Amino acid sequence: MTTTLHPAAAGGFTAGAGTYARGRPDYPPALLDWLRAALRLGAGTTVLDLGSGTGKLLPHLVGTGARVIAVEPVRAMLDQLAAGHPEVEARPGRAEAIPFPDGGADAVACAQSFHWFATPAALAEIRRVLRPGGRLGLVWNVRDEGVPWVAALTAIMAPHAGDAPRYHAQAWRSVFPAAGFGPLEERVFRYGHAGPPERVIVDRVLSVSFIAALPEAERARVAGQVRALIARTPDLAGRAEVTFPYRTTAFRCERTA
Template sequence: MTRSSAFGNIDPETFSRRASSFGGQAAAYARERPGYPDAAVRWALEPVSGRTPPRVLDLGAGTGKLTESLVRLGADVVAVEPDPAMLAQFRSALPEVGALPGTAEEIPLPDGSVDAVLVGQAMHWFDLDRALPEIRRVLGPGGVLGGLWNLDDDRVPWVRGLKEIATSTVSFRQWDPGSDRLEGRGFRVVERAEFPHGQRRTAESMAATIATHSHVLTLPETERAELMARVVGYLRSVPETADGEFELPIVTVTVRAF
């Protein structure tokens, strides 16, 4: 039996395995994944910008990539993360931020206790039918829900070629972070914006980044090694990425609902 998810219809075992695959590589995730541009985070928080400082829940906080930006912007942050290894990595990197074990479907916070709930690279793993009522419960009056996704900009030809190489062995299609999944879910306004972003990479560090994606983490070791070799080989063959560091172009897609 398959599950209808943000990624399309896949079997529940595969979905669960991929959703829980990050903890074993928490240190690599913290080291290799990009953060989020402050402009995108600021836009997500705009509906509550008059609250100083806004109380923000980073839900599915992972290793703290989004929280780092929230702290820079002066927010009062509490984090919730289900994976113990990711949570340990978060607490090590951001000991000054309160971080709790919990899930989007059972948020360990009181009713109306935050001004905003922000989700970085994680909303596609939520069971939205259960998570959205919980999110609305912990949001105070006039609160905002924001989702952010860093997507490699495959409008650039060499990035499109890399994507074809990196996903050639898998059928798990990428989540489309559209606003339609939040429309009609108890929010008055749902909006979407895109922000330019980038990350300095080498062929090896780009392969290491791809290796932290769930569809790669769950491959057998031999297949994973073969895929990484193809990725490095491709990057060595492309003029833009052949020598030393290069800039990976990223689009940060942001959706806000309030």
């Protein structure tokens, strides 16, 4: 989501918007309290969900009572968002050109997205739309690779990653400390995404940008490898419902005057 969208984002999120909506987890209930306290969201405040995707964070943002505006550059994702969350105002836009006035937002939230646009230019634009004292929140659901089968999923995906930006690479941290922002503060929550393995594991893998952007035959081969892993893992094989373990990491910093 830089000046030109990375091919993995432009292609993968266009082709895989439906899979993303099905396979990606929501967020733990405890995150609602974090949004209220850490980002100071509530009635009478305005928050931008930047890089909103299909709107996975939107129920939590709406639950704070704040006015919520979703901003997303990929049309297929924006269409999924609008269909699933008609109560939220959705706007096309990028992190480097946010369609919002100077100082008009009390908070900007980026869920599963900041690593795509972690640049000084994007942070300057986020600072522009935040009022002094407004807060930036960064949230990721991170696969718990301390669980062996989750680590095995990563090994299946890793050969296809190329140069796609990822949370795990931690390159996004290089833009901090950032001019006009205070220090980052971090919280971690445990979370489990429960459901049929085809949805919470297979669709989850297929929703990864660089997997969704693969040619159909290669994508099918990855899906086959994931299903084979499920079949040979005692905790997963033959189960109607499984739980995919995550750590939800949440960061916040404040726009200085």
